[in-house]
Amino acid sequence: MFADLAEFHQWLAERRRAHTYEVTRVPLEDLDGWRTDERTGNIVHRSGRFFSVRGLRVDTDRRAIGSWSQPIIVQPEIGMLGLVVTVVDGEVHCLMQAKMEPGNINLLQLSPTVQATHSNYTRVHGGSRVPCLEYLSYPRPARTVFDALQSEQGSWFLGKRNRNVIVRVDRPFPAGEEFCWLGLGQIAALLTEPHVINMDSRTVLSGMPFLDGGVSAARSASRRYGDGTPLHSDKEVLSWFTEMKTRTRLDRELVPLGSLPGWSRENGVIARPDGRHFSVMGAHVRASSREVGEWWQPMVAPSGRGLIAFLGRRIDGAFHILVHARTEAGTYDLVEMAPTVSCIPETYRDEPAGHRPRYLDVVREAARDRMLVDALHSEEGGRFYHAESRYLVIDVGEDFGLDVPSDYCWMTPEQLTGFVCFSNHVNVSARCLLSCMVGEQLSMSA
Amino acid sequence: MFADLAEFHQWLAERRRAHTYEVTRVPLEDLDGWRTDERTGNIVHRSGRFFSVRGLRVDTDRRAIGSWSQPIIVQPEIGMLGLVVTVVDGEVHCLMQAKMEPGNINLLQLSPTVQATHSNYTRVHGGSRVPCLEYLSYPRPARTVFDALQSEQGSWFLGKRNRNVIVRVDRPFPAGEEFCWLGLGQIAALLTEPHVINMDSRTVLSGMPFLDGGVSAARSASRRYGDGTPLHSDKEVLSWFTEMKTRTRLDRELVPLGSLPGWSRENGVIARPDGRHFSVMGAHVRASSREVGEWWQPMVAPSGRGLIAFLGRRIDGAFHILVHARTEAGTYDLVEMAPTVSCIPETYRDEPAGHRPRYLDVVREAARDRMLVDALHSEEGGRFYHAESRYLVIDVGEDFGLDVPSDYCWMTPEQLTGFVCFSNHVNVSARCLLSCMVGEQLSMSA
Numbered sequence: 078m079f080a081d082l083a084e085f086h087q088w089l090a091e092r093r094r095a096h097t098y099e100v101t102r103v104p105l106e107d108l109d110g111w112r113t114d115e116r117t118g119n120i121v122h123r124s125g126r127f128f129s130v131r132g133l134r135v136d137t138d139r140r141a142i143g144s145w146s147q148p149i150i151v152q153p154e155i156g157m158l159g160l161v162v163t164v165v166d167g168e169v170h171c172l173m174q175a176k177m178e179p180g181n182i183n184l185l186q187l188s189p190t191v192q193a194t195h196s197n198y199t200r201v202h203g204g205s206r207v208p209c210l211e212y213l214s215y216p217r218p219a220r221t222v223f224d225a226l227q228s229e230q231g232s233w234f235l236g237k238r239n240r241n242v243i244v245r246v247d248r249p250f251p252a253g254e255e256f257c258w259l260g261l262g263q264i265a266a267l268l269t270e271p272h273v274i275n276m277d278s279r280t281v282l283s284g285m286p287f288l289d290g291g292v293s294a295a296r297s298a299s300r301r302y303g304d305g306t307p308l309h310s311d312k313e314v315l316s317w318f319t320e321m322k323t324r325t326r327l328d329r330e331l332v333p334l335g336s337l338p339g340w341s342r343e344n345g346v347i348a349r350p351d352g353r354h355f356s357v358m359g360a361h362v363r364a365s366s367r368e369v370g371e372w373w374q375p376m377v378a379p380s381g382r383g384l385i386a387f388l389g390r391r392i393d394g395a396f397h398i399l400v401h402a403r404t405e406a407g408t409y410d411l412v413e414m415a416p417t418v419s420c421i422p423e424t425y426r427d428e429p430a431g432h433r434p435r436y437l438d439v440v441r442e443a444a445r446d447r448m449l450v451d452a453l454h455s456e457e458g459g460r461f462y463h464a465e466s467r468y469l470v471i472d473v474g475e476d477f478g479l480d481v482p483s484d485y486c487w488m489t490p491e492q493l494t495g496f497v498c499f500s501n502h503v504n505v506s507a508r509c510l511l512s513c514m515v516g517e518q519l520s521m522s523a
Numbered sequence: 524m525f526a527d528l529a530e531f532h533q534w535l536a537e538r539r540r541a542h543t544y545e546v547t548r549v550p551l552e553d554l555d556g557w558r559t560d561e562r563t564g565n566i567v568h569r570s571g572r573f574f575s576v577r578g579l580r581v582d583t584d585r586r587a588i589g590s591w592s593q594p595i596i597v598q599p600e601i602g603m604l605g606l607v608v609t610v611v612d613g614e615v616h617c618l619m620q621a622k623m624e625p626g627n628i629n630l631l632q633l634s635p636t637v638q639a640t641h642s643n644y645t646r647v648h649g650g651s652r653v654p655c656l657e658y659l660s661y662p663r664p665a666r667t668v669f670d671a672l673q674s675e676q677g678s679w680f681l682g683k684r685n686r687n688v689i690v691r692v693d694r695p696f697p698a699g700e701e702f703c704w705l706g707l708g709q710i711a712a713l714l715t716e717p718h719v720i721n722m723d724s725r726t727v728l729s730g731m732p733f734l735d736g737g738v739s740a741a742r743s744a745s746r747r748y749g750d751g752t753p754l755h756s757d758k759e760v761l762s763w764f765t766e767m768k769t770r771t772r773l774d775r776e777l778v779p780l781g782s783l784p785g786w787s788r789e790n791g792v793i794a795r796p797d798g799r800h801f802s803v804m805g806a807h808v809r810a811s812s813r814e815v816g817e818w819w820q821p822m823v824a825p826s827g828r829g830l831i832a833f834l835g836r837r838i839d840g841a842f843h844i845l846v847h848a849r850t851e852a853g854t855y856d857l858v859e860m861a862p863t864v865s866c867i868p869e870t871y872r873d874e875p876a877g878h879r880p881r882y883l884d885v886v887r888e889a890a891r892d893r894m895l896v897d898a899l900h901s902e903e904g905g906r907f908y909h910a911e912s913r914y915l916v917i918d919v920g921e922d923f924g925l926d927v928p929s930d931y932c933w934m935t936p937e938q939l940t941g942f943v944c945f946s947n948h949v950n951v952s953a954r955c956l957l958s959c960m961v962g963e964q965l966s967m968s969a
């Protein structure tokens with residue numbers, strides 16, 4: 078454990094020095110182990126394992142543009158994101174791992190204790206043991222705090238879900254040189270720094286409020302923006318969610334990646350002529366710290382920095398956030414509860430106001446002193462190349478009207494957190510923002 | 524409102540006399556308005572609306588037979604099952620509708636207030652007004668008690684869901700001659716009679732415990748088998764559910780109905796040569812009480828009476844039921860919480876003990892005085908022809924071991940009910956059994 082964050086950063090720098098990593102962009106044609114299917118143009122691994130990049134045709138009544146085609150990552154297996162926690166001197170501590178992911182801007186970030194694919198963690202292919210997996214596997218020697226299937230980025234993944242788990246053990250234990258125990262207060266502080274806590278950690282941390290017993294920090298953090306009666310009861314919120322699903326038409330069909338309207342493959346990259354949204358590129362990775370020292374893989378590279386924001390305001394004393402019922406190309410079950418705004422603003426630079434995502438302008442015009450959370454984080458570095466998003470929570474003040482379009486709903490952060498323990502309710506961006514909010518409150522109270 | 528059940532039965536008999544209904548089995552070739560696709564053999568409506576019968580290939584690791592092909596009903600739209608309730612003299616009353624469905628053995632049963640397809644209730648095709656729909660449509664003039672998407676029979680429907688809604692109004696109102704207000708005690712009594720309360724009513728009634736406020740009947744009924752601490756906390760149950768989903772492989776592919784291995788179409792019926800499971804048949808319906816006086820449709824006819832049973836026992840004073848994590852051909856999300864046993868026992872008549880569904884023999888050998896619930900009900904009469912199931916809850920006593928296979932979990936009825944308000948947790952058979960249990964307790968306490 079670290080006396081302070083300076084000591085932690087020293088440790089992280091050491092971990093960085095202990096290994097060499099090198100990530101190079103290469104043409105999709107040069108990905109060793111991968112092939113482009115002659116007939117479909119889909120990019121698949123020669124073993125049939127891992128994941129594939131395919132084409133998806135989407136037709137829905139819930140987006141400004143109702144029909145489109147796009148490349149999408151298909152990875153039907155359920156991975157494991159597991160966090161082991163314990164309590165030391167009354168403070169929750171989390172076992173974090175320094176993990177290299179090729180898409181991270183700074184390569185090395187903190188992952189949860191276990192971040193494993195399904196094949197890894199069920200060990201169907203043999204392979205090396207996943208450290209600390211024994212705390213998460215059934216039957217568990219540790220108490221379950223939280224255990225749910227959660228969705229990943231629906232814009233780039235088709236129905237991908239990971240199992241998010243938090244277990245509590247009685248005392249800390251040594252777990253190897255890539256691991257460290259961090260107090261929740263330290264994690265909270267690190268959540269305000271750019272590119273330290275990786276996406277997998279942030280999504281798991283959104284389950285932290287389900288820790289109960291004498292540990293008040295996490296739980297009180299979920300009530301962080303003042304107690305008070307929510308504008309809508311949980312029952313009303315669930316009814317709204319059901320109404321949104323019932324109204325949503327989402328027809329999807331996997332189609333050949335090779336003949337996707339609006340996309341072309343040139344110079345070893347799949348992209349749109351207008352450069353919008355994202356591209357599919359190849360990466361060559363050399364790492365001394367992974368089981369395999371060298372590998373190749375396709376990655377999704379977004380065309381600009383993402384913006385993920387909750388607008389919020391007090392309603393009768395209780396802070397509420399404006400939740401959006403959002404449908405994305407890969408959404409597992411029609412809609413999920415999402416941040417007020419999630420987009421790549423660059424995409425809409427030249428669009429007239431009416432064509433920009435709703436509330437984007439409110440976010441852009443917000444004064445800095447209204448930003449309760451303002452942090453820069455990486456998206457999943459195993460599949461996404463240099464994908465970073467600015468996470469914001471903005472207090473828009475009580476002059477902001479309560480009347481909102483029918484696909485938006487005011488909830489307290491605590492209400493939204495309550496739905497996190499049920500699968501496919503809260504999307505990954507919203508979960509990450511909730512974690513930042515816990516962090517923000519903890520660092521304020523620290 | 525009826526002074527007693529005799530009066531109700533008189534009313535129901537009158538409703539029956541007021542209309543003429545006639546359902547005739549006809550060859551699939553003779554279904555006016557429907558056609559068999561030449562290339563695939565799929566049965567589709569000429570308008571492209573309603574539903575289709577297609578082939579499904581299933582490959583899973585969660586059933587005794589891991590791979591099979593079967594006909595399946597594809598109806599991607601979300602229907603509405605809505606119940607309007609009110610409180611009169613302290614007792615909850617429900618607005619029920621006498622509704623003819625061609626598959627019902629006795630044709631006329633009680634449906635919820637509204638039982639409408641998506642096209643009906645959004646009125647995209649014009650069509651006649653659905654009575655009482657205004658109480659269920661957004662924005663609602665009535666208070667929402669319960670509002671969730673719920674799965675239908677996964678053995679015969681591919682991922683079909685209906686919206687189950689209960690709303691509460693301030694006072695009863697006259698709703699037309701096909702409608703009646705029944706007290707919850709009367710409904711409870713009717714739930715013990717065969718073929719009166721239809722499946723759509725039973726699934727919606729499983730949301731009745733979410734009625735709160737001064738109305739104690741329904742809520743106390745959800746605690747009906749004694750208070751006490753559940754063996755597993757809700758958190759542990761959700762973790763078990765997540766574990767079951769993570770372990771489940773369920774690969775499905777829609778395939779042509781015409782070339783389905785193990786099934787053949789002869790004499791206008793699609794069936795298996797061994798006669799097992801079910802067949803797909805044609806029906807001609809004449810009714811004076813429906814918008815359309817005459818129509819044709821394909822229907823699924825099961826090969827025998829179904830058995831749907833919970834085994835239960837007291838654990839430390841609290842009654843628990845043994846819930847099965849069940850995967851069916853059409854299950855929306857890998858597994859759902861299901862009764863201990865659900866099958867057509869006839870299918871397994873000649874199988875040796877080891878090849879019969881687990882716990883089927885325990886149900887068969889149960890003494891009559893251990894049966895807390897024993898009722899005969901129809902499955903959905905709009906799609907299933909003469910599909911009836913015996914619904915049982917059996918108290919197996921405290922000698923029955925608590926150690927169960929990993930895909931079973933002991934829960935209190937109240938715990939299971941708690942998951943009903945979240946979509947895709949509790950399957951239709953389990954929800955119907957929960958309604959029968961509420962009924963049983965209410966009629967005991969009446």
